Amino acid sequence: VVVAATLSVASQSRPAGGSGPTVYEGARLIPGDAGAPIERGALYVDGGRIRAVGALGQVQVPANVTRVDVSGKTIMPALVNAHVHIGYEGYSRWGADLYTPENILDHLQRQAFYGVAVTQTVGSSPTDASIAFQRDQQAGKMPPASRFMFIPGMAPPNGGPDAILIKGTKITRAVYEVSTPAEARDAVRGMAAKNLTHVKIWVDDRRGTYPKMPPEVYNAIIAEAHSHGMKVHAHAIQMDDQKAVVRAGADVLVHTVANANVDDELLGLIREHKPYWTTVLGLGDRSEVCNHDPFIDQGYTEKVLEHIREESCGAPSPNAATRDQFMTNTLTKFVAAGARLVLGTDAGIDARHGFGWADHHEIARWVDLGVPVSEAIVAATSRPAELMGLTDQGVLKAGARADFLILDANPLEAIRNTRKINRVVLAGVPLNRDTLAARWKAERAAVPSR
Numbered sequence: 214v215v216v217a218a219t220l221s222v223a224s225q226s227r228p229a230g231g232s233g234p235t236v237y238e239g240a241r242l243i244p245g246d247a248g249a250p251i252e253r254g255a256l257y258v259d260g261g262r263i264r265a266v267g268a269l270g271q272v273q274v275p276a277n278v279t280r281v282d283v284s285g286k287t288i289m290p291a292l293v294n295a296h297v298h299i300g301y302e303g304y305s306r307w308g309a310d311l312y313t314p315e316n317i318l319d320h321l322q323r324q325a326f327y328g329v330a331v332t333q334t335v336g337s338s339p340t341d342a343s344i345a346f347q348r349d350q351q352a353g354k355m356p357p358a359s360r361f362m363f364i365p366g367m368a369p370p371n372g373g374p375d376a377i378l379i380k381g382t383k384i385t386r387a388v389y390e391v392s393t394p395a396e397a398r399d400a401v402r403g404m405a406a407k408n409l410t411h412v413k414i415w416v417d418d419r420r421g422t423y424p425k426m427p428p429e430v431y432n433a434i435i436a437e438a439h440s441h442g443m444k445v446h447a448h449a450i451q452m453d454d455q456k457a458v459v460r461a462g463a464d465v466l467v468h469t470v471a472n473a474n475v476d477d478e479l480l481g482l483i484r485e486h487k488p489y490w491t492t493v494l495g496l497g498d499r500s501e502v503c504n505h506d507p508f509i510d511q512g513y514t515e516k517v518l519e520h521i522r523e524e525s526c527g528a529p530s531p532n533a534a535t536r537d538q539f540m541t542n543t544l545t546k547f548v549a550a551g552a553r554l555v556l557g558t559d560a561g562i563d564a565r566h567g568f569g570w571a572d573h574h575e576i577a578r579w580v581d582l583g584v585p586v587s588e589a590i591v592a593a594t595s596r597p598a599e600l601m602g603l604t605d606q607g608v609l610k611a612g613a614r615a616d617f618l619i620l621d622a623n624p625l626e627a628i629r630n631t632r633k634i635n636r637v638v639l640a641g642v643p644l645n646r647d648t649l650a651a652r653w654k655a656e657r658a659a660v661p662s663r
Contacts, residue, residue: 233259233279234257234258234259234274234275234277234278234279235257235258235259235278235279235280235281235641236255236256236257236258236272236274236278236279236280236281237255237256237258237281237283237288237619238254238255238269238280238281238282238283238284239253239254239255239269239282239283239284239285239286240253240254240256240283240284240285240286240287240288240619241253241254241286241287241288241623242254242256242266242287242288242289242609243287243288243289243290243590243609243624243625244266244290244608244609244610245289245290245590245591245594245595245607245608245609246591246594246595246607246608246610247587247588247591247595250625251266251267251268253268253269253284254266254267254268254269254288255267255268255269255270255271255272255274256272256288256609256617257272257274257278258615258638258641259641260641261614261615261640261641261642262612262613262614262615262641263609263610263611263612263613263614263615264611265611266609266610266611283619283635286619286620286621286635287619287620287622287623287624287625287630288609288617288618288619288620289590289594289609289617289618289620289624289631290330290594290595290606290607290608290609290613290616290617290618291328291329291330291331291594291607291616291617291618291637291638291639292327292328292329292330292331292556292572292576292593292594292618292631293329293330293331293556293593293594293595293597293598293601293603293606293607294324294329294331294332294333294359294556294557294558294572294597295333295335295465295489295491295555295556295557295597295600295601296333296335296446296467296491296493296556296557296558296559297320297324297332297333297334297335297557297558297559297560297561297568298334298335298336298337298338298378298559298560298561298562299317299320299321299332299334299337299338299361299363299561300312300313300316300317300320300334300337300338300381300561301316301337301378301381301561301562302316302320302560302561302562302564302568303316304513304514304517304564304567305514305516305517305520305564307377307380307381307562307564308380308381309380309381309382309383309384309385311381312339312381312385314346317346317361318355318356318358320332320561320568321358321359321360321361322356322357322358322359322649323512323567323568323569324358324359324568324569324572325357325358325359325569325637325639325644326512326569326637326644326646326649326650327568327569327570327572327573327634327637328569328572328618328631328634328637329359329569329572330359330360330606330607330614330616330639331359331360331362331597331598331601331603331606331607331616332359332360332361332362333362333363333364333597333601334361334362334363334364334561335363335364335366335413335446335467335557336364336365336366336367336373336374336387336388336413336415336446336448337366337374337378337381337382337387337388337561338363338365338385338387339385339386339387340363340365340387340404340407340409342385343361343363344407346361347361347362347363357639357640357642357644357645360606362601364409364411364412364413364446365387365388365389365404365409365412365413366382366387366388366389366412366413366414366415367388367389367390367391367397367400367401367412367413367414367415367426367434368388368389368390368391368414368415368426369390369391369392369423369424369425369426369430370390370392370424371390371423371424372390372415372418372423372424372425372426373388373390373415373423374388374415375419375562376419377562377563378562389404391430391434392430393430394429394430394432394433395433397430397431397433397434397437398433398434398437400434401434401437401438401441401443402437402441404443405438405441405443409443410442410443410444410602411443411444411445411446411601412434412438412443412444412445412446413445413446413447413448413467414426414431414434414435414445414446414447414448414458414463415448416431416447416448416449416454416457416458417448417449417450417451417454428457428461431447431457431458431461432461435458435461435462435463436462439462444464444465444600445462445463445464445465446463446464446465446467447463447465447466447467448467448468449463449466449467449468450468450469450470450471451470451471452470452473452475452476452479455470455479456478456479456482459479459482459483459486459488460482460486462486463488464488464489465488465489465490465491465555465600466488466489466490466491466552467491467493467557468491468492468493469492469493469494469539469540469543469544470539470543471539472536472539473539474539474542474543475542475543475546475547480546480547480550481550483547483550483551483552484550484551487551487552487553488552488553489552489553489554489555489596489600490547490552490553490554490555491555491556491557492540492544492554492557492575492579493557493558493559493575494540494575494578494579494582495558495559495566495571495574495575495578496558496559496562496563496566497536498574498578499525499526499529499530499533500521500525500526500565500566501570501574502518502521502522502525502526502565502567503521503522503525503526508570508573508632509567509570511650511653511654512567512568512569512570512653513564513567513653514656517564520564521564521565524565525565537582540582541582541583544579544582544583544584545582545583545584548584548588553592553596553600554579554584554588554589554592554596555592555596555597555600556572556575556576556592556593556597557575557597558571558572558574558575560572572593573629573631573632575593576589576590576592576593576628576631577628577629577631579592580628586624586625586628587625589628590624590625594607594608595607595608614640615638615639615640615641616638616639616640617638618631618634618636618637618638619634619635619636619637619638620633620634620635621633621634621635634646
């Protein structure tokens with residue numbers, strides 16, 4: 214079913230050409246792993262892999278190689294997003310009936326268009342359908358798109374995902390509902406039997422409107438998961454809840470403490486455990502759709518742009534400065550304490566925060582709030598790949614997958630230069646971005662403005 218559903222769009226988005234031996238010469242190379250940039254480099258690609266990387270003139274390549282002059286440009290690894298919600302977003306509407314292979318693929322193509330090589334959906338995708346989609350994509354049965362990764366989710370009955378997401382996950386039965394430690398352990402064992410390596414838990418009562426997962430249940434999940442070598446992602450936004458899940462051994466913190474400056478006790482726990490951390494700052498920001506920026510607008514229909522601007526682009530929130538103060542305080546202190554920052558956007562639950570461009574927004578916000586540009590690039594490439602166990606992605610090195618961005622400007626000079634995309638290369642083949650943009654333009658033209 215997945216294969217059949219994607220055939221209709223395959224011809225529209227498969228780039229021309231193969232993946233023969235190619236060397237990109239003269240660009241600045243940013244490795245993505247905190248290594249020093251190579252100011253004039255050579256990147257040799259063959260068979261979908263990086264075969265060699267080094268200074269121009271020092272990389273050995275075969276005689277029949279295709280040479281591409283990219284002097285004056287910058288090459289960096291494609292982005293890796295550790296936290297989205299794939300499949301339910303329809304831009305003009307939202308729901309479980311949209312959770313189809315076609316819509317999943319559309320979201321992954323949008324991610325790829327903006328330079329995201331790997332996209333992980335967290336807690337909201339049905340397990341068996343996700344395994345099937347992942348298997349077919351890995352077998353090469355789909356057109357080029359961001360690599361699909363998923364994590365199952367666990368929550369108390371009628372708890373977990375927010376009021377938007379839960380309408381879809383209830384129908385698709387995506388979330389494992391557990392009430393007792395025994396149920397929790399059984400569910401984790403079932404995940405491990407399917408070779409799943411991560412699980413998400415929701416520890417949040419949504420301001421008293423949801424049942425909250427009790428400590429004995431999430432302690433059982435974390436202990437059982439760790440016994441199978443699985444990592445646990447914890448959605449916890451209250452300071453006491455973050456302390457509790459970090460103390461219990463959660464490997465990944467999802468979201469940022471809401472409306473409070475973090476205290477020394479929490480920072481001590483961060484220093485001791487050094488969890489990975491997806492900040493998801495952008496979801497609470499004023500939408501960049503309000504800026505009439507072509508980089509943002511190109512993936513939307515005119516009708517959706519109008520709707521977002523009517524709903525979200527009024528006067529800026531009077532609380533924005535206060536929120537930024539809390540975010541700056543938390544971000545700088547968490548990173549200094551050893552929290553391992555990784556890219557996650559939570560895209561997929563609101564049209565104003567779209568697939569692909571939201572990644573660039575999140576990275577820029579980190580830098581705006583004090584994260585060094587070099588650290589932001591690591592946190593958007595090699596570190597989320599490390600979290601996912603993808604040792605061959607998120608970095609420019611021999612043997613890695615040839616997933617990278619060719620940029621017209623240097624992001625080390627200005628982080629928003631990640632938006633100046635000249636080419637996206639996935640598995641050694643340039644993505645046909647023009648074809649994707651033309652398809653979205655045709656969709657926009659088919660929907661007249663009001």
